[in-house]
Each structure stands twice: as structure tokens, then as C-alpha cells.
Amino acid sequence: MTDARDAATPSTAVEGVALADLPKVSLHDHLDGGLRPGTIIELAAAAGVDVPESDPEALGGWFRAQSDSGSLVEYLKTFDLTIAVMQTEEGLRRVAREFVEDLHADGVLYGELRWAPEQHVQKGLSTDAAVEAVQAGIDEAVANVEAQGGWIRAGQLVSAMRHLDNGVEIAELALRHRDVGVHGFDIAGPEDGFPPSRMKDAFDLLLAEGLPITVHAGEAAGLASIRSALIDGHALRLGHGVRIREDIEIVSDDGEAVGVRLGRLAQWVRDRRMPLEVSPSSNLQTGAFAAWGSDFDDHPFDTLYQLGFAVTVNTDNRLMSGTSLTRELGLLSDAFGYDLDDLLTFQLNAAEGAFLPLEDRVELQARIEEGFGLD
Template sequence: MTNSSQTPAPGTSFDIRSLPKVSLHDHLDGGLRPATILELAAEVGHTLPASDAEALGRWFRDSADSGSLVRYLETFDHTIAVMQTRGALARVAREFVEDLAADGVVYGEVRWAPEQHTAQGLSLDEAVEAVQEGLSAGVASARAAGRVIQVGQLITAMRHGDRGQEIAELAVRHRDRGAVGFDIAGAEKGFPPSRLADAFTYLAAHQFPATVHAGEADGLESIVDALVSGRALRLGHGVRIAEDISLEDADAAGNGDEGVETAVLGRVAAWVRDRGIALELCPSSNLQTGAVEAFGNDIGSHPIDMLYQLGFKVTVNTDNRLMSGVSLTGEFELLADTFGYDLSDLLELTLNAVDAAFLPLEDREALTEFVVSEFETAAS
């Protein structure tokens, strides 16, 4: 794998951008280049809130950084509006992969909701085919630039759309043509996974894996429903599992360690941790949407480090790179700077993502070997 030389992050002696990364939670309609949005909007006559790429990118970041998931989601009105043709979908998907590869991502799962991209006459299957065309072109482009990357689609159903069964069947139909998993997204509160229970049963009957957005805009009940009704193998965000963990004074608990806190896991938290159900944590996005407001409003108070130290299968992700103004490199740099993570921590977090990837065992083993080898090279 080849990446351009970069300056090591503050407090580290290694270049995080050059390290191999695995991206499990990254939305296609949240990762467009501002310049591309401007060009595609001009083609279809869609009015944007800014007329140049820099100002448009800033508008997306400012709008997303509101502490409200509802306002955060409103920014997608503009990106989805310009992703309604085969050509637009293919271009956005190709650039998406190119940007991931430039950031050092070697395996990425791209999630998106086909049902939101049929306004100009595309069928669901045609939309999926267009995205796959773009993803394949992006992989080829990355390879030509000397980079290694593999990608797969996470076909997503909108929670409020009542098309869960149809989208589940779509995902299974494309399982050997780029689709690697299923997801549900959109307004979490009021639209539990149980509304799509038949779709999840269909997926389980066809041995097709699912990750479920849960524990972001809603709490433990949402997480439980994702595990029960959604049969989730991973939790999209899942950060509010931390609400099922209490910190108690060790001395008060009779352990004799005055001034030392000990963590007590509730049944849901213990179940998720003990069974290695991966958490697709998105640090910056979690702050912007208010998902972790119960713990504080800065990265230092984000429960990601507590969850990591307690042995949860924590993975690090971007969610929406355009809206949050982030990259996976930037998120790792943020964690290293805030919590003092070293190369071994970043390796463990990356291997967590490899293990949780919707790939066959043999492919995960090969990816593990590659990642470990690259990290060992970085450490030498």
C-alpha cells in the first residue's frame, strides 16, 4: 500500500494517515465532495445554500454542528437531491472510494438507502447497480494510484418508510454483486426495529448479516430491540450503551480502594460486551448530534474510552465525513491526542473493525495479517 508522506499526529511518532484502516459506518450521502455537489446541483437545477465549494462545505459543517440529530439529518436533503441519476450515483460512489483510499482505508462498508434515490425514475435494482459501478471504478482508480482498498454495500432501509421487506429482498438479491449487509437508518425514536421484524426474519433465514442504527438518538430500549427484533450483529453507533454502566466508589463497594471508581455493567451492557457485539462509534458525530450529551459536550467526556477500557468491541468511524468535516485519520488523531492512545491501541481498534466486518472468515484472517504487518512496519 502506498500513501503520501504526512506529518505524525501531535504526541505520536507515527503517521496515522499511512496506517491501514477499516471503515464500517460511513454514509454515501454524507461523504460527497462539496465541488461535486455544486456541479451535480447545477445539472439538475437544485438550489444550494452556498455557491462555492469552500462556503458550501462550511455550511454543511455548521448546520450539522447543532447538537440536534433532526437538524443534522436535514442537511441530507441537498445531497440526496443531487443523487437521483445513474451517472450521479456512480460518480459519487467512485469519489467516495477514492477519498477513503487516500485516507488509508483498506476495507470499507458504504451504507446508503436505495429507496431515497428513485425520484428520477431509477428502479431500486438500477440504483444499486449504479452505486456498484461507481464503487468498482473507485477501487480501480485507487489501485492505479498505488493504493489497496476493498469495499461493500450496506443496503439500508429507512425506518419510517415501511419498505423493510422490499429492501431486505433487494439486499439479498445483490449479495453476490457487491451487497455485504443490511441496515436501517433515519429517525430512531418512534421507529423501532420491531416495525421491520419480518424483514429481519427474512434476512436471518437467508443468512444475510445486519447492523442496526441504535443507541444514538434513543436509549437502551432501542438497543435491546435492535438485538432482539433486528438480530443485529453490530450496533450502528450504540454509544448509549454507556447509560447502562454505573461508576461506583470501590471503597464504598467494599473493595478497599478509596478514591477509585469501579464500573458496574447492567444486563444489556454486559450482554453486548461479553458477546463481542461491535459498537460502530463515531466520536465527532456523536458530539454533534447530542448522542452523548448525558456525559458531556467535548471529546474528553465521550464514553468511547470507558467502553474501550472495559473491553467492549469498540470500532472507530466517521458517520458522515461531509457534515462532520472529518476523516478516519482525523478521528484517530483526535482519540490519540485526547486519550493518549498509542500504536497498539490503534491496532486493537482497527482489528476490532476487521473482526466485525461483514466478510468471510478467510478474508478477515487475510485482512488481519495485512493490517498487523503494516502496523509492525510503522512501529519499526
Template sequence: MTDLDDDYSLGRVNLRDVPKVSLHDHLDGGLRPATILDLADEAGVSVPETDADDLADWFVSQCNAGNLVDYLSTFDLTTAVMQTDDALERVAREFVHDLADDGVVYGEVRWAPEQHLARGLSLDEAVEAVQAGLEAGVADIERLGRSIRVGQLVTAMRHADRGLEIAQLAVRHRDNGVVGFDIAGAEAGFLPSRHRLAFDYLAQNHLPVTVHAGEADGLASIQSALVDGRALRLGHGVRLAEEIESVRSDDENTYVSLGRLAEWVKDREIALELSPSSNLQTGAIDQWGTEIADHPFDVLYQLGFCVTVNPDNRTQSGTTLTRELALLADAFSYDLADIETFQLNAAQSAFLPLEDREDLVDVISQGFEDAESYGA
């Protein structure tokens, strides 16, 4: 692996060219800096930098604070410029273009409609605007002879009291692009159990749920996500590694024991939506270290957990899914087969009907086979 800023090659294959699945990708965390400047000018929103490259650097610098609260403060700017239907549609359309340019063939776009009502939009109008943008982006990509599929993950802010209302919104739009539900925001002190009525409603209406848990809070948050939230996936979930205890080691192996919660997640193949760069920025892995090589990703992978790789917020982390994969490959000496495994895990965990997931698995497998053949 060479300089990660310039080269994402693994062997003779450029990781940007292999088909990928992005499950944890925030709409308000993936704006182009130039678009932020355009929209801020139209809306009269002040910006810390007036050059797109400088603004991109500002986001990364601000987000390296080492805690989730400061990291989340940068979203005050991105959400401020996403308050009209035109702005939401533009951001969503560009989001699809950027995913496709990164080799993503299926993406779930999560965002919180309740944060986009300041200039008169209703919740339903906001969802419709984002869907219009996503569909326009997909159509653009198809006209270029490529293919991508996207779905909305409608998100409720965990510190607010609109969980049931947002769950009902998600169900209303399940036939208009919404594939699932999430809760996000400051995690510590706001257990998923606060939104139990929302999760009950979603379960009654058979809409899949992923929950941010195990990022800025520990095992109790993960437990509540699974029990109260009926989560089928864990947003991050990295602190599940707190239940992995080293028992003994010899010259060749280290033997560990898993707590019951970790065993449950592993045995039922509940996907972990891991985001390495973001996890470093927010301090989610501080107890293990401060470098990608310290991330418990590889421990979880080697133990058989259903690990997936995600960018979380591409603007805030200055990253892409390709870059995240390259960082992991560099840190843990992964080969193309490992990278394919992470994509298959994501495909099989997508909030799609079974037949569509099987088709997506076929696309991933064929794409990696073609990439290997081309690079041979």
C-alpha cells in the first residue's frame, strides 16, 4: 500500500473500482464543501472559510477533538444550509453521484428530517425532497451506463422527544424510498429505551431498525439497542469489544472469552457498522489506542463478528468508503478476499428483501472476480 492520499491499490486492483456497499453514511455528513458555500451564500449562513479546500480542512480539524459532542457540533453548519426542498434535493443528488464515483453499488443514506424544518418544510416534504434528489442521482448514474441503488434511513434524534412521530413518518414513506429507521445524536445519557414506543410501533409495522450504540457509550447502550430497539444492526457498536477478554496466550495464539452480549451479537450475525476514521475522531476507541492499527476491528473480524466498513461522515472525516478500506488493509495487511468479505457482510445485512440481497451478493462477487481477473 502506498500513500493513502494518492493510491488505493491493493495488489493490482484499485479499491475504488470494486463494488461496495455503504450502510452507515449520513446525508448531512457528506456535503461537498463547494456546495456548502453555494447554499450558505443563498441562505445567508456564515461560514468559517470561504474557499472550498480550506472549508474541507476546517471540518476535519474541528472533528479531531476526540469526543462525539464536539464532532457533532460541525453539523450545525451542514444542517443550516439544508433547510429548503431545493437544497435537500441538490445535496441528495450529489450524494448519489459521490457514492457512485467511489464504486458504491448500494447505499443507505441516513438523516434526521426533524433537523430540516427551520424554513417551513414539513417532515413529509423534507423526506419527499430527499427522495427526489436520490432518484435524480440514480437516473444520472444510469444515463452514464452505471448502476446504483439507494435507500433512506429516517433517523430520530435520541435526545429529542419525537421518536414515535419520526417512526410513523418512516412507515408512511416505506413505499417511497425509506428502507429503515435509526436514532442518532449524543449517545451517553440517552439510551434507546427512551424511544421504546417508537420501536414498538416499528416492530408492529415490520420496518427494520439500526441504532447508533457502542460509540460514545458502552455495553448498556448496546443492550438497550438490541432489547428495546430490536436493532438488526448496530451503528458503530465498536465498544462491544469491551466484552472481549484475553484469557491466555502462547507463542502462536491469544485465547479470549466473550461476554453474553458479545456472544449474542456474534452468534446472530448482527452487523456492526464500523467506521474507523470516525471512531478515532470521536474517541470511541480511546481505551485501545489512537491509531487505526489500535482499532478493535481486526479482533472482531478474526473472532467471526459480522463486521462492515463505513465512512460515517465523509465531509467531517475527509474520507470515502474506499479510503476506509485502504486504511484497514494497510493497518492489518488485509488482502482482496478480506475486502470482499466486508462487502458481502454489508450486502447480506442491507435493509432489502431477501431476493434483492441475494442479487446484491452476486453483484459483489462478480465484481471482485472481474477485478481480480483484470488485475492479474
């Protein structure tokens, strides 16, 4: 498997425009996957948690190396360390504050921070206190950005761990905080063997109360997982969703592609412009598109884009992939020859799919177009 980080340094500009300066939207970004290595070292020392490296750069390298396994299950094991240092109000608040500040530095105008509060109660915090601590960090970061003349908005996606079966409890937690920072709901963790149908009661409750839902599906499991996310999970977006490619047939004649045939599931997702929260580097690390190759340019992202799917670009876990949205856009541009119009499309897709009221999405899209020089 080729690690995207082993490739040539990705482009930092397209058509002479610095990618770092382009306005972006981050829909799929895990809070416990985006810590600064230096912060982990400091919080670990205070909590008595062992770390494999005491130097921030070396620790960042350790996370990337551990994550390049080609397996989602192995990839997820790196979170044991980050979660261990996020067990106090102070730790959660700091991590959330720095997370949003790092989003702003990456050009993000709107970000959704997904995380599982049930994993952060090992030292006595209640899940409500944990959510409040994260929101305090988000609010502090937004205020800091605005004090420096910048602009960013961010919200929480409360996740239930799909293998712990606490779906209704976590859904009720999300609903309690929906007016004070929680923008939506997600399920995370091992996908294969833990279909969304296990938490159907939670999803039904959220649908009845009108809280938006996204579901990890089509990453470590295939079409059945995606179908369950839509039917049982009432998903408005698909977390990753790259294995929808399994429902697309390339029609060939004497070895030459002459057409494309979409299955009913793929056509449903495409025709309804359901956003796919694609995280290219992460997908390479976890083997999510191994059926089509092992290099970055084998990713089905471009196939889905050319066929009209509402693809969005995300980082998934900045720490584990050693990446940023700027870097992901550079990698995609290098692999598929995208220009500024393409990159604009990806951001507008994300803004349209954001778990925000319509008027806020319209404002966000206007800010994006202005940032791309379309005012």
C-alpha cells in the first residue's frame, strides 16, 4: 500500500491561488483524531499516561505509522491514547479550543466536530459535563478568532459508539444540547458487523425530534451498511460512503470503457445529492477502497464526482493522517487535475450539506464564493 504521505509533496496552489487561503468546510473531522502532539504530551504528563514518544514531531510520526495499517480496526487503536488524555473538563476544553483554532488556520469557515462523549467519562465526568466542556472550548476559540479579525463557526456532532449499544441514551444527550452547540448525531467505531439497524430506536427518536443524522457507512463495510444507514439510520449524509462504488458498473467493449450503469442504491444516493463525507488519505490508510487499488489515484473519488455524486473533502483524523484540508485538496488536485472550479464545487457541496439552518447555509455559501473571487 502506498501512503499518501510518501508521495511527492502535494501542490500548495492551484491556478496560482494558495490552497491554504481558500475558504473551506469541514464536515467529517473527529475531535479525538485532531489533537496537537504537544498537547497530548502535556496532558499525558498531568494525567500520568504513558506516551510512546516524548517529542511532538516524533509522536506525530508514531501516530501516522500506527495508522498506516490498511485496517480500520487497527487504525482505531491509536485513539486509546488520545481518549486517555481527554477525560477532564480542562482537557476537553483545551482540545476543542485548539481544534477550532487549527481549523481556522486551515481556512475553514465552518466545521463540525464529531466525538463520542460516552468515551470520556472514565474519571467521573458525566456525558453532559463533557459536552458542555467541549462547547466551552469551541466558544472560546470562536471568540479568539473573531478578536483577531477572523470568522469561523463550529458545532458538535455527538456520536454513539456502534458497538456499545447506548444509542438511545446518547441520542437523548444530543437532544438535550441541540440548542447550545450540538448540530447533529453520528455513530462511529467498528462498522463491519455493527450495522446501523442496531440503533434503530435511537435514529427513530432523532428523526421524530428533527435532529440531523449522519452515519459512518461504506468505509469498512459495503452496500448493506449504506442501505441500513439510509433505511434504519435516516441518514442525511454518509460518513465516507466510498464503497457506494460497488453499486456502479463500468460498461466495457473490447476492454474499453463505453458507459456506466448505476445500481438502484447508487442512483438513489446520487439523484438525491446526498453528501458523501470523503476523507481520501484516511481511506487509503484504512483500505476503504482496496478493491480498486492501493494508490491515492485509485481512490473512487473522481469517478463519483464525474458521475454527479455530491462529494465533499474531509480529513477524518488530522493527527492520524498527518493532514489538513489544504493538503487533501492538494493531493486530489495532483491526482485528478482539478482546477479552482472543482475545488469550489466540493466546498459548496459541503456547505449545502452542513447541519445548519437554510439561511446560515446560504450565508456560508456566499462567503465561500467570495473567498473564491466570485463576489
